[in-house]
Amino acid sequence: xxxxxxxxxxxxxxxxxxxxxxxxxxxxxxxxxxxxxxxxxxxxxxxxxxxxxxxxxxxxxxxxxxxxxxxxxxxxxxxxxxxxxxxxxxxxxxxxxxxxxxxxxxxxxxxxxxxxxxxxxxxxxxxxxxxxxxxxxxxxxxxxxxxxxxxxxxxxxxxxxxxxxxxxxxxxxxxxxxxxxxxxxxxxxxxxxxxxxxxxxxxxxxxxxxxxxxxxxxxxxxxxxxxxxxxxxxxxxxxxxxxxxxxxxxxxxxxxxxxxxxxxxxxxxxxxxxxxxxxxxxxxxxxxxxxxxxxxxxxxxxxxxxxxxxxxxxxxxxxxxxxxxxxxxxxxxxxxxxxxxxxxxxxxxxxxxxxxxxxxxxxxxxxxxxxxxxxxxxxxxxxxxxxxxxxxxxxxxxxxxxxxxxxxxxxxxxxxxxxxxxxxxxxxxxxxxxxxxxxxxxxxxxxxxxxxxxxxxxxxxxxxxxxxxxxxxxxxxxxxxxxxxxxxxxxxxxxxxxxxxxxxxxxxxxxxxxxxxxxxxxxxxxxxxxxxxxxxxxxxxxxxxxxxxxxxxxxxxxxxxxxxxxxxxxxxxxxxxxxxxxxxxxxxxxxx
DNA sequence: ATGTAGCCTG
DNA sequence: CAGGCTACAT
Numbered sequence: 001x002x003x004x005x006x007x008x009x010x011x012x013x014x015x016x017x018x019x020x021x022x023x024x025x026x027x028x029x030x031x032x033x034x035x036x037x038x039x040x041x042x043x044x045x046x047x048x049x050x051x052x053x054x055x056x057x058x059x060x061x062x063x064x065x066x067x068x069x070x071x072x073x074x075x076x077x078x079x080x081x082x083x084x085x086x087x088x089x090x091x092x093x094x095x096x097x098x099x100x101x102x103x104x105x106x107x108x109x110x111x112x113x114x115x116x117x118x119x120x121x122x123x124x125x126x127x128x129x130x131x132x133x134x135x136x137x138x139x140x141x142x143x144x145x146x147x148x149x150x151x152x153x154x155x156x157x158x159x160x161x162x163x164x165x166x167x168x169x170x171x172x173x174x175x176x177x178x179x180x181x182x183x184x185x186x187x188x189x190x191x192x193x194x195x196x197x198x199x200x201x202x203x204x205x206x207x208x209x210x211x212x213x214x215x216x217x218x219x220x221x222x223x224x225x226x227x228x229x230x231x232x233x234x235x236x237x238x239x240x241x242x243x244x245x246x247x248x249x250x251x252x253x254x255x256x257x258x259x260x261x262x263x264x265x266x267x268x269x270x271x272x273x274x275x276x277x278x279x280x281x282x283x284x285x286x287x288x289x290x291x292x293x294x295x296x297x298x299x300x301x302x303x304x305x306x307x308x309x310x311x312x313x314x315x316x317x318x319x320x321x322x323x324x325x326x327x328x329x330x331x332x333x334x335x336x337x338x339x340x341x342x343x344x345x346x347x348x349x350x351x352x353x354x355x356x357x358x359x360x361x362x363x364x365x366x367x368x369x370x371x372x373x374x375x376x377x378x379x380x381x382x383x384x385x386x387x388x389x390x391x392x393x394x395x396x397x398x399x400x401x402x403x404x405x406x407x408x409x410x411x412x413x414x415x416x417x418x419x420x421x422x423x424x425x426x427x428x429x430x431x432x433x434x435x436x437x438x439x440x441x442x443x444x445x446x447x448x449x450x451x452x453x454x455x456x457x458x459x460x461x462x463x464x465x466x467x468x469x470x471x472x473x474x475x476x477x478x479x480x481x482x483x484x485x486x487x488x489x490x491x492x493x494x495x496x497x498x499x500x501x502x503x504x505x506x507x508x509x510x511x512x513x514x515x516x517x518x519x520x521x522x523x524x525x526x527x528x529x530x531x532x533x534x535x536x537x538x539x540x541x542x543x544x545x546x547x548x549x550x551x552x553x554x555x556x557x558x559x560x561x562x563x564x565x566x567x568x569x570x571x572x573x574x575x576x577x578x579x580x581x582x583x584x585x586x587x588x589x590x591x592x
Numbered sequence: 593a594t595g596t597a598g599c600c601t602g
Numbered sequence: 603c604a605g606g607c608t609a610c611a612t
């Protein structure tokens with residue numbers, strides 16, 4: 001992988017340039033400098049770009065242009081101002097990002113338009129050959145700048161003028177052959193038009209082209225003309241391919257930037273409701289309204305880890321704001337006891353929701369963000385917030401590998417935060433739209449249903465409505481709840497059958513010797529499934545039911561009843577009579 | 593026809 | 603956990 005830089009428009013690699021190859025470049029340039037005054041100007045620009053830009057461009061290319069690292073994924077959020085803070089353009093740091101973008105595009109184009117090994121001398125010669133065309137361009141530029149000073153309300157022009165002061169635009173910018181800027185809305189079309197013109201006209205007239213474009217495209221035109229001039233050394237199919245690739249890349253990058261921009265600039269995730277939300281906690285850890293979210297920089301860093309469930313839960317929606325306060329929180333009642341766990345591992349807590357967001361790079365980025373928090377504290381919180389929100393966005397379209405982070409957190413905090421209100425689906429953004437609805441079951445409802453299963457395996461529709469009265473019951477919702485308990489039962493009976501057969505294999509003949517205690521492997525399996533966080537005191541009655549069920553299975557299997565396809569139904573009939581009443585805590589809580 | 597339970601599968 | 607499917611009950 002070669003990284004182009006400004007000084008080598010035809011593809012001299014930045015790697016080589018940044019090392020020992022820089023001297024030959026300069027030597028050749030000095031030699032040619034004596035040949036004309038034009039060349040002197042060129043040399044100044046080359047040195048200017050060398051000292052101020054190249055270092056940044058190299059890092060830019062390494063970080064952002066390496067497709068092998070991107071692996072085809074959407075480019076990650078960039079912080080050009082940080083990366084390019086040393087560029088030193090007179091526009092200041094706020095423009096360094098623009099310089100980076102320009103340089104990035106330039107690097108892409110140049111990297112593809114020439115062989116990586118092309119020597120700087122060739123580049124300088126080519127630039128020298130282009131000097132005539134450049135002079136012509138300068139004249140054109142002057143004419144067009146005169147037009148610019150008139151009425152020009154185009155968005156592109158204002159942006160360009162803002163980005164690049166007129167002097168820079170008319171002088172250094174063009175001559176330095178830093179031709180392009182990032183695509184804005186509708187500019188792909190301009191590029192396409194430009195591209196078509198370049199394709200159809202080998203000896204294009206810049207004025208003709210410019211007359212069809214607004215003034216904001218002048219610099220683009222200059223740059224693309226340079227590309228076109230360089231393309232004169234290539235075959236037409238190669239140019240077509242090049243143009244197609246450039247346009248493809250720019251389009252995809254523009255989309256990516258738009259997504260980043262939306263989630264950076266839109267306060268949707270932070271202040272959409274005007275109240276503190278779980279999303280607030282994720283994105284504004286230092287300013288959580290409830291004060292539950294504290295960031296300490298000592299040993300016990302309390303950091304919100306967004307609980308992202310990527311498993312299929314197509315009907316599980318993010319809870320609306322007005323229900324946030326109604327969150328099902330386990331109360332320390334005689335029957336529902338929050339286990340005394342002053343500190344729990346995130347690894348454990350995040351397992352609660354399974355399949356957390358965890359793209360490898362995302363994890364690395366999160367680690368970096370966490371380290372920033374621990375190192376510098378509030379100063380970097382803003383950056384962390386931005387980074388975090390962006391990370392959440394990226395995780396929407398990324399992999400679902402397990403997420404592991406061993407940071408100690410406040411269990412009460414996790415009780416709120418790790419309830420997966422924020423569901424991020426990895427497969428389908430269209431599917432995700434469901435989670436924006438204000439109706440439907442949330443993952444906290446799911447957790448609650450699992451806890452209810454400890455009391456009732458066959459809840460009636462009445463019980464369901466009492467326990468989930470915060471949900472607008474529709475046929476769909478009802479079916480989903482029924483399906484949930486059906487799945488719970490399925491798992492329950494599968495475990496029972498498995499352990500029953502295992503007991504028989506081990507030679508258990510007396511069913512009375514079969515017991516299900518809290519330390520039994522069977523109970524652990526069940527508890528892991530229904531009470532993964534282990535923050536719920538499972539009622540003894542459930543242990544009794546499990547024990548009875550296990551014995552029923554052992555008896556049935558030992559009698560060979562499992563030959564009958566419907567042999568389990570008899571057991572089901574027995575178990576369904578063992579349901580208990582669901583505690584009042586499940587019903588009386590506002591969301592219970 | 594509709595609703596529910598259970599089985600199978602991804 | 604959800605979807606598809608079948609069987610069964612109402």
